[in-house]
Amino acid sequence: MGARRGEDVEVVTAPGRLPGNDEPAVRERARAIPEAAVARLAVYLRVLSGLAEQDVTTISSEELSAAAGVNSAKLRKDLSYIGSYGTRGVGYEVEVLVDQIERILGLTRKHSVCVVGIGNLGHALANYAGFPGRGFPVSALFDVDDDLIGVPVGGILVSHVDDIPRVCAEREVSIGVIATPPPAAQGVCDRLVSAGVQCILNFAPVVLQVPDHVEVRKVDLAVEMQILSFHVARRADEAANADESGMVVPG
Numbered sequence: 497m498g499a500r501r502g503e504d505v506e507v508v509t510a511p512g513r514l515p516g517n518d519e520p521a522v523r524e525r526a527r528a529i530p531e532a533a534v535a536r537l538a539v540y541l542r543v544l545s546g547l548a549e550q551d552v553t554t555i556s557s558e559e560l561s562a563a564a565g566v567n568s569a570k571l572r573k574d575l576s577y578i579g580s581y582g583t584r585g586v587g588y589e590v591e592v593l594v595d596q597i598e599r600i601l602g603l604t605r606k607h608s609v610c611v612v613g614i615g616n617l618g619h620a621l622a623n624y625a626g627f628p629g630r631g632f633p634v635s636a637l638f639d640v641d642d643d644l645i646g647v648p649v650g651g652i653l654v655s656h657v658d659d660i661p662r663v664c665a666e667r668e669v670s671i672g673v674i675a676t677p678p679p680a681a682q683g684v685c686d687r688l689v690s691a692g693v694q695c696i697l698n699f700a701p702v703v704l705q706v707p708d709h710v711e712v713r714k715v716d717l718a719v720e721m722q723i724l725s726f727h728v729a730r731r732a733d734e735a736a737n738a739d740e741s742g743m744v745v746p747g
């Protein structure tokens with residue numbers, strides 16, 4: 497796939513790369529990107545970071561779209577939002593694209609993360625090694641259980657939820673992750689918002705009420721499973737219909 501460092505390829509800088517001190521221009525561009533494209537940019541970044549680690553220097557849009565599971569027209573459109581159009585016959589320069597996507601996604605700044613609710617999921621999140629590498633260090637943990645307060649999890653001492661305002665301010669927490677049982681989630685959310693946390697990732701299966709300036713993303717495994725169930729059922733229906741009509745259905 498693509499070209500590796502040291503291989504004889506024409507090295508190109510993707511056109512449209514923003515010059516030196518370009519933060520305002522990057523943020524301006526970021527505002528115009530549709531939400532669905534933002535999610536795909538994060539997927540491209542994961543693929544590209546893996547390629548960079550393998551010293552792959554360039555990649556065609558077809559290769560990148562196949563690796564990301566997105567059709568190539570959509571990929572080109574997504575990358576055009578960040579001003580990256582690739583070069584005919586060469587494709588995209590991996591490092592340049594990684595840099596552009598990281599800046600658009602705001603990953604060049606550190607986001608300090610807290611996790612509230614250090615049960616099964618909270619333990620897993622606190623220990624998740626993928627966060628620090630991507631610029632999301634977990635810097636604070638909170639719970640209400642006396643047996644957990646003061647106990648280190650993933651190298652961080654668990655604090656009581658009453659300390660959310662002080663600890664979040666001291667550690668400059670910008671993202672709060674809620675991993676409490678559903679009935680506790682809104683109260684925890686309110687505490688985080690009062691402490692100035694403006695981005696919340698909610699694992700509890702409840703809809704949170706927040707002021708307009710707060711961004712909430714919900715991870716709902718049940719909904720994801722139901723969507724998959726729908727696709728399984730639809731494929732089964734298609735296969736049954738094809739059987740009846742004697743057609744061959746691709747696997």
Ligand SMILES: NC(=O)c1ccc[n+]([C@@H]2O[C@H](COP(=O)([O-])OP(=O)(O)OC[C@H]3O[C@@H](n4cnc5c(N)ncnc54)[C@H](O)[C@@H]3O)[C@@H](O)[C@H]2O)c1
Pocket residue numbers: 612613614615616617618638639640641657674675676677678680683684699700701717
């Ligand atoms: N475990 C999973 O795989 C999983 C997957 C997806 C979603 N979820 C959801 O994530 C949440 C947590 O699941 P879990 O399995 O880790 O539960 P858990 O019961 O193991 O842990 C919940 C933790 O939250 C703490 N807690 C309770 N009230 C609190 C409050 N007011 N403030 C701070 N902490 C409080 C408890 O002391 C406990 O440590 C649930 O809403 C669950 O539906 C869990």
